[in-house]
Amino acid sequence: MSTEPRSVVVNVLTTKALEIDEPDWCVDPHGGAQFRPDLTHNGPEIAASFETSLGIVTYLRAWISHAPYAALADEPLPIVAVELDAEVVTLDPASLRAFTATTRAHLDALDRLADEAEHIRGEAR
Template sequence: MPDRTFHPDDRRTAVVKIFVHKPLEIDEPDWCAGHHGERAEYKVDISHDGPQHVISPGGRELFRAFFTQAPFSTHDRSIGLYVEVADLTGTRTPQEVEQLANDLESAAVRLRELGHELAAILAGSGR
Protein backbone atom coordinates (compact mmCIF):
# COMPACT_ATOMS: atom_id res chain seq x y z
CA MET A 1 0.00 0.00 0.00
CA PRO A 2 1.52 3.35 -0.96
CA ASP A 3 2.26 5.94 1.71
CA ARG A 4 0.03 8.94 1.60
CA THR A 5 1.20 12.28 2.81
CA PHE A 6 -1.54 14.58 4.08
CA HIS A 7 -1.29 18.25 3.45
CA PRO A 8 -3.14 20.81 5.59
CA ASP A 9 -5.35 21.78 2.66
CA ASP A 10 -6.47 18.18 1.92
CA ARG A 11 -10.20 17.79 2.60
CA ARG A 12 -12.12 14.69 3.39
CA THR A 13 -15.85 14.42 3.28
CA ALA A 14 -18.35 12.02 4.73
CA VAL A 15 -22.06 11.51 4.32
CA VAL A 16 -23.89 11.71 7.62
CA LYS A 17 -27.58 10.97 7.96
CA ILE A 18 -29.43 13.63 9.94
CA PHE A 19 -33.01 14.27 10.94
CA VAL A 20 -34.57 17.04 8.93
CA HIS A 21 -36.98 19.01 11.05
CA LYS A 22 -39.52 20.55 8.76
CA PRO A 23 -43.26 20.15 8.40
CA LEU A 24 -44.50 17.58 5.91
CA GLU A 25 -47.91 18.16 4.40
CA ILE A 26 -49.74 14.91 3.67
CA ASP A 27 -53.17 14.04 2.32
CA GLU A 28 -55.51 12.87 5.05
CA PRO A 29 -58.35 10.43 4.33
CA ASP A 30 -61.89 11.28 5.43
CA TRP A 31 -61.96 8.45 7.98
CA CYS A 32 -58.80 9.64 9.80
CA ALA A 33 -59.42 10.86 13.35
CA GLY A 34 -55.97 12.34 13.84
CA HIS A 35 -52.39 11.34 14.40
CA HIS A 36 -50.61 10.10 17.52
CA GLY A 37 -48.32 12.93 18.44
CA GLU A 38 -47.26 15.69 16.15
CA ARG A 39 -43.77 14.38 15.43
CA ALA A 40 -42.53 11.42 13.48
CA GLU A 41 -38.83 10.73 13.31
CA TYR A 42 -39.19 9.05 9.94
CA LYS A 43 -41.84 9.23 7.23
CA VAL A 44 -42.49 5.50 7.65
CA ASP A 45 -43.60 6.25 11.24
CA ILE A 46 -46.56 8.31 10.02
CA SER A 47 -49.95 6.64 10.21
CA HIS A 48 -53.55 7.66 9.68
CA ASP A 49 -55.76 6.25 12.44
CA GLY A 50 -59.54 6.21 12.55
CA PRO A 51 -61.66 6.49 15.68
CA GLN A 52 -61.21 3.68 18.17
CA HIS A 53 -64.09 1.23 18.54
CA VAL A 54 -64.29 -0.50 21.91
CA ILE A 55 -66.20 -3.74 21.48
CA SER A 56 -67.63 -4.65 24.85
CA PRO A 57 -70.82 -6.69 24.70
CA GLY A 58 -72.45 -7.06 28.10
CA GLY A 59 -70.01 -4.49 29.48
CA ARG A 60 -67.02 -6.83 29.03
CA GLU A 61 -64.31 -5.23 26.88
CA LEU A 62 -63.19 -7.88 24.41
CA PHE A 63 -61.62 -5.91 21.55
CA ARG A 64 -60.47 -2.48 20.49
CA ALA A 65 -60.31 -1.78 16.78
CA PHE A 66 -59.59 1.10 14.43
CA PHE A 67 -58.82 1.69 10.78
CA THR A 68 -55.18 2.48 10.13
CA GLN A 69 -52.87 3.19 7.23
CA ALA A 70 -49.15 3.91 7.02
CA PRO A 71 -48.91 5.78 3.69
CA PHE A 72 -45.10 5.80 3.62
CA SER A 73 -44.60 2.21 4.75
CA THR A 74 -42.05 0.13 2.93
CA HIS A 75 -44.37 -2.88 3.20
CA ASP A 76 -48.15 -2.62 2.91
CA ARG A 77 -49.62 0.84 2.35
CA SER A 78 -53.26 -0.23 2.22
CA ILE A 79 -55.83 0.60 4.84
CA GLY A 80 -56.41 -2.12 7.43
CA LEU A 81 -58.33 -2.79 10.61
CA TYR A 82 -56.08 -2.91 13.66
CA VAL A 83 -57.62 -5.26 16.23
CA GLU A 84 -56.40 -5.54 19.81
CA VAL A 85 -57.66 -8.39 21.96
CA ALA A 86 -58.40 -7.91 25.66
CA ASP A 87 -56.98 -10.32 28.19
CA LEU A 88 -59.52 -13.15 28.25
CA THR A 89 -57.39 -15.45 30.33
CA GLY A 90 -59.01 -16.93 33.42
CA THR A 91 -60.92 -19.80 34.97
CA ARG A 92 -64.69 -19.63 34.56
CA THR A 93 -67.78 -21.40 35.79
CA PRO A 94 -70.08 -23.08 33.24
CA GLN A 95 -72.38 -20.03 33.30
CA GLU A 96 -69.41 -17.67 32.78
CA VAL A 97 -68.18 -19.77 29.85
CA GLU A 98 -71.65 -19.54 28.30
CA GLN A 99 -71.68 -15.76 28.79
CA LEU A 100 -68.19 -15.41 27.33
CA ALA A 101 -69.25 -17.44 24.27
CA ASN A 102 -72.32 -15.20 23.83
CA ASP A 103 -70.17 -12.08 24.17
CA LEU A 104 -67.71 -13.42 21.59
CA GLU A 105 -70.58 -14.02 19.16
CA SER A 106 -71.77 -10.44 19.66
CA ALA A 107 -68.24 -9.12 19.23
CA ALA A 108 -67.89 -11.11 16.00
CA VAL A 109 -70.95 -9.33 14.60
CA ARG A 110 -69.35 -5.93 15.31
CA LEU A 111 -65.99 -6.99 13.88
CA ARG A 112 -67.74 -8.10 10.68
CA GLU A 113 -69.48 -4.72 10.47
CA LEU A 114 -66.12 -2.96 10.75
CA GLY A 115 -64.74 -5.31 8.09
CA HIS A 116 -67.58 -4.32 5.76
CA GLU A 117 -66.89 -0.63 6.44
CA LEU A 118 -63.25 -1.25 5.60
CA ALA A 119 -64.22 -2.97 2.34
CA ALA A 120 -66.39 0.04 1.43
CA ILE A 121 -63.53 2.44 2.17
CA LEU A 122 -61.14 0.37 0.06
CA ALA A 123 -63.64 0.14 -2.80
CA GLY A 124 -64.23 3.90 -2.75
CA SER A 125 -60.67 5.11 -2.37
CA GLY A 126 -58.71 2.68 -4.49
CA ARG A 127 -55.98 2.71 -1.77
Protein backbone atom coordinates in the same frame (compact mmCIF):
# COMPACT_ATOMS: atom_id res chain seq x y z
CA MET B 1 1.58 13.14 11.93
CA SER B 2 0.46 15.49 9.17
CA THR B 3 -0.33 19.10 9.89
CA GLU B 4 -2.43 19.42 6.74
CA PRO B 5 -6.15 20.15 7.28
CA ARG B 6 -8.30 17.06 6.92
CA SER B 7 -11.91 16.60 6.01
CA VAL B 8 -14.40 13.81 6.47
CA VAL B 9 -17.81 13.12 5.03
CA VAL B 10 -20.53 12.81 7.66
CA ASN B 11 -24.07 11.76 6.84
CA VAL B 12 -26.45 14.08 8.62
CA LEU B 13 -30.17 13.91 8.92
CA THR B 14 -32.01 17.02 7.91
CA THR B 15 -35.70 17.45 8.48
CA LYS B 16 -38.40 19.57 7.00
CA ALA B 17 -42.15 19.66 7.29
CA LEU B 18 -43.97 17.30 4.96
CA GLU B 19 -47.50 18.05 3.82
CA ILE B 20 -49.57 14.92 3.25
CA ASP B 21 -53.15 14.18 2.31
CA GLU B 22 -55.28 13.40 5.35
CA PRO B 23 -58.24 11.01 4.99
CA ASP B 24 -61.58 12.27 6.35
CA TRP B 25 -61.77 9.42 8.87
CA CYS B 26 -58.32 10.00 10.43
CA VAL B 27 -58.33 11.30 14.02
CA ASP B 28 -54.64 10.68 14.81
CA PRO B 29 -52.52 13.81 15.44
CA HIS B 30 -49.42 12.08 13.91
CA GLY B 31 -47.18 13.45 16.67
CA GLY B 32 -44.87 10.42 16.75
CA ALA B 33 -44.10 10.11 13.04
CA GLN B 34 -40.60 11.30 12.15
CA PHE B 35 -40.23 9.53 8.81
CA ARG B 36 -42.75 8.89 6.04
CA PRO B 37 -42.84 5.12 6.69
CA ASP B 38 -43.74 5.84 10.34
CA LEU B 39 -46.90 7.68 9.35
CA THR B 40 -50.11 5.82 10.13
CA HIS B 41 -53.63 7.18 9.77
CA ASN B 42 -55.94 5.90 12.53
CA GLY B 43 -59.68 6.33 12.73
CA PRO B 44 -61.88 6.57 15.82
CA GLU B 45 -61.65 3.62 18.20
CA ILE B 46 -64.53 1.38 19.16
CA ALA B 47 -64.40 -1.05 22.09
CA ALA B 48 -66.60 -3.32 24.16
CA SER B 49 -66.75 -2.75 27.90
CA PHE B 50 -68.11 -4.91 30.69
CA GLU B 51 -68.41 -4.10 34.38
CA THR B 52 -67.03 -6.72 36.76
CA SER B 53 -66.54 -6.83 40.52
CA LEU B 54 -62.97 -5.61 39.87
CA GLY B 55 -64.03 -2.68 37.68
CA ILE B 56 -64.70 -2.08 34.02
CA VAL B 57 -62.96 -4.37 31.55
CA THR B 58 -62.48 -2.95 28.06
CA TYR B 59 -61.80 -5.40 25.25
CA LEU B 60 -61.86 -5.84 21.49
CA ARG B 61 -60.59 -2.35 20.77
CA ALA B 62 -60.67 -1.76 17.01
CA TRP B 63 -60.11 1.07 14.53
CA ILE B 64 -59.49 1.67 10.84
CA SER B 65 -55.79 2.08 10.13
CA HIS B 66 -53.63 2.84 7.11
CA ALA B 67 -49.86 3.29 6.75
CA PRO B 68 -49.64 4.64 3.19
CA TYR B 69 -45.85 4.91 3.08
CA ALA B 70 -44.88 1.74 4.94
CA ALA B 71 -42.23 -0.10 2.96
CA LEU B 72 -43.62 -3.53 3.76
CA ALA B 73 -47.32 -2.69 3.72
CA ASP B 74 -49.21 -5.89 2.90
CA GLU B 75 -52.41 -3.96 2.28
CA PRO B 76 -52.38 -0.86 0.07
CA LEU B 77 -55.77 0.25 1.41
CA PRO B 78 -57.02 0.89 4.94
CA ILE B 79 -57.42 -2.18 7.12
CA VAL B 80 -58.94 -2.72 10.55
CA ALA B 81 -56.67 -2.99 13.57
CA VAL B 82 -58.01 -5.12 16.44
CA GLU B 83 -56.40 -5.48 19.85
CA LEU B 84 -56.47 -9.12 20.97
CA ASP B 85 -54.72 -10.31 24.11
CA ALA B 86 -52.65 -7.08 24.27
CA GLU B 87 -51.50 -7.55 20.67
CA VAL B 88 -52.72 -5.49 17.73
CA VAL B 89 -53.49 -7.49 14.60
CA THR B 90 -54.52 -6.02 11.28
CA LEU B 91 -57.29 -7.60 9.24
CA ASP B 92 -58.64 -6.97 5.77
CA PRO B 93 -62.45 -6.90 5.51
CA ALA B 94 -62.77 -10.63 4.67
CA SER B 95 -60.50 -11.64 7.56
CA LEU B 96 -62.41 -9.34 9.93
CA ARG B 97 -65.69 -11.01 8.92
CA ALA B 98 -64.14 -14.44 9.55
CA PHE B 99 -62.95 -13.21 12.96
CA THR B 100 -66.41 -11.93 13.90
CA ALA B 101 -68.02 -15.22 12.79
CA THR B 102 -65.57 -17.15 14.99
CA THR B 103 -66.23 -14.75 17.87
CA ARG B 104 -70.01 -15.16 17.51
CA ALA B 105 -69.59 -18.94 17.66
CA HIS B 106 -67.43 -18.55 20.76
CA LEU B 107 -70.06 -16.31 22.39
CA ASP B 108 -72.64 -19.04 21.75
CA ALA B 109 -70.29 -21.50 23.48
CA LEU B 110 -70.02 -19.08 26.43
CA ASP B 111 -73.83 -19.00 26.67
CA ARG B 112 -73.83 -22.82 26.75
CA LEU B 113 -71.26 -22.72 29.57
CA ALA B 114 -73.50 -20.31 31.49
CA ASP B 115 -76.46 -22.67 30.97
CA GLU B 116 -74.38 -25.61 32.21
CA ALA B 117 -73.16 -23.65 35.26
CA GLU B 118 -76.76 -22.67 36.07
CA HIS B 119 -77.81 -26.32 35.79
CA ILE B 120 -74.97 -27.47 38.08
CA ARG B 121 -75.86 -24.77 40.61
CA GLY B 122 -79.55 -25.63 40.42
CA GLU B 123 -80.39 -22.21 38.95
CA ALA B 124 -82.08 -23.32 35.75
CA ARG B 125 -83.57 -20.49 33.73
